[in-house]
Amino acid sequence: MVAAARSRGGSGPGGDVLVSWAETLSGRAGNPARGVLRFASYGRVSTEDWQDPETSRARQLQQAMMLVAGAGVVIAEFFDTGESRTLPWARRPQAAALVAQLADPERGWDAIVIGEYERAFYGSQYASMAPLFEHYGVSLWMPEVGGQVDWHAEDHEQTMLALGLSSKREITRTRVRGAIGDGGADSGAGPVSGRPPAVRVPAR
Numbered sequence: 001m002v003a004a005a006r007s008r009g010g011s012g013p014g015g016d017v018l019v020s021w022a023e024t025l026s027g028r029a030g031n032p033a034r035g036v037l038r039f040a041s042y043g044r045v046s047t048e049d050w051q052d053p054e055t056s057r058a059r060q061l062q063q064a065m066m067l068v069a070g071a072g073v074v075i076a077e078f079f080d081t082g083e084s085r086t087l088p089w090a091r092r093p094q095a096a097a098l099v100a101q102l103a104d105p106e107r108g109w110d111a112i113v114i115g116e117y118e119r120a121f122y123g124s125q126y127a128s129m130a131p132l133f134e135h136y137g138v139s140l141w142m143p144e145v146g147g148q149v150d151w152h153a154e155d156h157e158q159t160m161l162a163l164g165l166s167s168k169r170e171i172t173r174t175r176v177r178g179a180i181g182d183g184g185a186d187s188g189a190g191p192v193s194g195r196p197p198a199v200r201v202p203a204r
Helices: 015-025 053-068 093-101 125-135 154-187
Strands: 003-006 037-045 072-081 111-114 139-142
Touching: 037 053, 037 093, 053 072, 053 111, 053 139, 072 093, 125 139, 125 154
Parallel strands: 003 072, 037 072, 037 111, 111 139
Antiparallel strands: none
């Protein structure tokens, strides 16, 4: 059974179906079979994404459960609504709640699964969080590597680095486009072109 831990909102239209699917993976709702990994999923949606929070949440949870199907069952969910990816985990309410449970041996889950990289990490955030997960013996599963992240595999490390740089460039492009759009609207100067303004030379 997925224990929903969200910062805002209730279960979405597809939530009950996803919960039922998660329960069937263990063979008995709320009681995973011995040897089956128990997962906590993490997801996020922000106002920058212009997406319906419940639709996004359901899609991310579905992707997470598809990734771990056959290996384990999602029994807890942490989902931040309205929080930017640029915020560190300590400043996102549900991400912080997940981290707070890492040191608790009775937390009830063994691993973390994320449906999409950019919902969890930005820039160098992965490099900051990975040692913490490893320290507490919690594995991380992500679709970008096809399953469990190998903390010491060079190709996985390079993949995470590339994804971090890509997410940072995406945010930078979004901010630049917004700044250009706002500047044009405020000045009334019209569209911005790459051609410099013409200079009138006085007649002699």
